[in-house]
Amino acid sequence: MEDHEIDGELGPFAPEVYDIPWKQYEYLDHTADVQLHSWGDTVEECFEQCAVAMFDYISELDKCDILEMRRVSVEGHDMLSLLYNFLDECLFMFNCEPFFLAKKVKIIEFDRTAWKIRAELYGEEFDLEKHPQGTEVKAITYSNMQVHEDKPQKEVFVIIDI
16 A cells, blocks of 8 residues: 655755756657656656656646655555556645645665655645646546566656546
8 A cells, every 4th residue: 555655855955856857758649638658777767757747747847946855655566556656646746735746756765576666756835826737637547558678768658637
């Protein structure tokens, strides 16, 4: 089961926290929904990028500052359930008060034996006066969810319900 760990740790943080990775995601059209496609050198990087892509779809992340950090811990029973639960927990962070918008996501533990992830989300509280409202993400779906690890560049595909 999921372990909700909400602790609004405030910055300033170590200098590397403020280094934002290159954008390694895109949005693909899908009937009445949108598909997130992320890629990277590792599956962990793909998961991080996929979460950032979701937050960027909710609001423009170039308007988001790194002022706070939130931790999330999730479990699954296989790779797809782990990805689903991870993104669902990130979406929960945005949808519960205080609404948290993450500009950077860093997985600090990725356990493929126990199917657990611990991650840190860096960003700030969502503020309509500062952050443009993008598209509401209603839910993560399992529909056509894919994790590809068989090539040097790993890829993740997730359809979100908007």
